[in-house]
Amino acid sequence: MIERPTIFRPLGLLAAVLVFAAVLGAAAPCSAKDRLFVIVAKSESDRNFVRVYNAAKTEAEAHGDRMILTGGKDKAHFRRQNEAIREVMRQEPDGLAVSVLHSEFLAENSFKVVHAAGIPVVTFDSDFAEPYLSLRAGYIGVDNVELGRELARQAQKIRPRGGMVAIMTGGLDDTNLNDRIRGVRDQLGLGLSGSGWTLLARSPIPCRDNYDQALGQLEVLLDDPEVSVIISVGWWAQMANGYEGLVGRYRRSLSRGEKVLVFAGAHPRQRELFAKKLGHVNIGLDFEEMGRLAYRYLARLADGGTIPKVTYTPMDVLSQDCLYAPAR
Template sequence: MRKALLAAAVLAMMASPGFAQSYKFVIVPKAMNNPFFDFARDGCQKRAKELGNIECIYKGPVEHEPATQAQIIQDFITQKVDGLAISVADVAAMTKSIEAATAAGITVITFDADAPGSKRIAYIGTDNKEFGVALGKQLLKLRPDGGKYAMISGGPGAENLAERVNGVREALKGSKWTEVGGSPTFCNDDPALGVQQMTDLRTAVPDLAAIVPVGGWPMFAPEGFKAFASKSKKDIDAGKFTLVVADTLKMQLELLNEGYANALIGQRPFEMGEKAMDTLLAIKKGQKVPEIIHTGLDVVTKDNVAAMLK
């Protein structure tokens, strides 16, 4: 009898408006060696601490490996976590993982990279088509005279990166810019490989006028990027070779400030981490959330980079 009364009291307390149930929410990046995702982790952990009843867990593949990401998701399904926020490395593989998590009663949203045909409830992050268009427009603004250009992308199965590539092409359509064969190259989110691909492109196409990485990967290896850009510094300063790069991490802002790039178009990964926690919690509380939550872009050039560094 006493046990029954105690159980009833606990249930009543949990049902009361003031009771804050605790949750385990997981941020799953494409790759943990990509510093971009460190900011999403920091935003997630900050917001979880503010909310008080959430534990933010951050775990993904060390490198860009879709199969490993799928296995990590399966492990969290087994652990019966309360919610997942996934940056989708490969749409086909992750659509299956999201379906499995949903079938297990786990709330799933995506951030940074989406799988729009999956059973995820919401996407938080950049409008990637708009992002690509912004990269292309910035190149066109800097160099309306045009020339040959190439893009560097990450993983070929990432829908968000494909949208950026298409956005760049859309912005430059009808202009004097022409994309070289073999573009984009795919560095699989590997910074060192991204730098090597820039070098290879410059060697293969001596009159290449611009490179547009649709993610910040080459600059995430700052010393390697600086070594590459130093060899082209005279052409960069003279406006004969242009580098418009995605993302605005501190190391990138510093490289831009030192004249090793011409412009950056930045996302807001810290805000993605914060909103992921808010969104997962709202869903768990039975609240309706927008299916698409865009976090905006920042355009940084030599004119405002000093202010951004502050």
């Protein structure tokens, strides 16, 4: 038997080590990918949250990860959202991006499971209320108090003499909507003597995310001679099929500034209505950027990195002072 020179043994071992390392190196990127992240919407049926999801999904797939959408279908409700979180946790996701409907309820229910799992969480569009901020690593979205202030500023520009304002909202428990309402109140000085502005007694008026109900509420407000400014902190009435026909009947009041319509949101449908001069103000939110950042931040957290506590996305203000030439 010929004995092989011992000098070749280390080289053989080295070659084996190099081959093994190469295999591990090739496999490492794959093992770090195919992670599952989740967009938890207020409602999967809401087109704005679909925009967030589509942007997040595109970003995730470009990096070899997966993104799914949950939150409950049809009308938004915090109990549906809570159950959706419980259900998706059974899939052992690598991170959640949540638009919060009811901070306390989530904290006392599904988020006990989330916390026990130790997975990364970010919020977008609607953050946790102050006592529960520790439940997320960071918030992505518009500064909702500032959005409320901007809605009010635009109303002040169009009607500087003040008047009675009605505020329309979705749900009374929504953190982001309540922050917008707070911004409106602060900017108009509601409740302060000498501000020139008063709040309609039954405001804020909730529609529970029902477009047709919001349209009916808008009609009542347009018919009320005491109400001069209507500020909706969301898009609901403008997304109803009958909005154009309803508001068209009030063109003279709108053109004279006797009625001022101000809406949060600049969905393509809302931009179309604005172009037709069927509203004074629309303020848009960048839902696509929320989606992209939601994925990037969750991926960074899953890799052991850190993210900012708050990341504000921009607003897009559309405003027109006079809708129609005064009647002769």
